[in-house]
Amino acid sequence: MNCAIEILGTEGASGLTHRAIDHRLGFPEGTTSNYFRTKLAILEAAQESMWKSDMEEMHRILEAAADDRSSVASGSDVAISVIEAWMRGEGGRLRQRARMEIQLLAPNSDELWLQARNFSTSTRDSIARFLDDMGLQGTEDHVRILQALGNGLILDRVLWGREGSPLSADALKQTLTAIFESWK
Secondary structure, three states: OHHHHHHHHHHOHHHOOHHHHHHHHOOOOOHHHHHOOOHHHHHHHHHHHHHHHHHHHHHHHHHHOOOOOOOHHHHHHHHHHHHHHHHOHHHHHHHHHHHHHHHHHHHHOHHHHHHHHHHHHHHHHHHHHHHHHOOOOOOHHHHHHHHHHHHHHHHHHHHHOOOOOOOOHHHHHHHHHHHHHHOO
């Protein structure tokens, strides 16, 4: 799956073909088709792989910070740490670009859309638990706002990654802290 994710992240969805995967891996032509009959099957497997990786990383960070959620500032640090972990290095940036490529295709595919919806719901459940652990009264709207902010920050990093994000880490922390404070 890493090869498919790499192709999605560098060449976009139009560059993802069975032949491109076979070529990049040095496999005989047709090998990928033996495992994934359709491009949709590759996209679904790639989406699942990326989601599992992102969720494992998020849960690792949340567990490590479980003892230090006494203030909204520490909660802001945790939220920023999750985004930073997902974007770490060129591999993280490529993985998130690949995820976005699939998300842009999802509205046109019932299978991808249902899978993306299920993954998004699971992510929101984790965000809701995070807010509860911080003692915040996170409504469904608050959870969706936090998820949308995270997606927007990731998009910003994907777009501006070569030059570095124009966003200041301090300004981001202040903004998240202000948002969390307003949800007390």
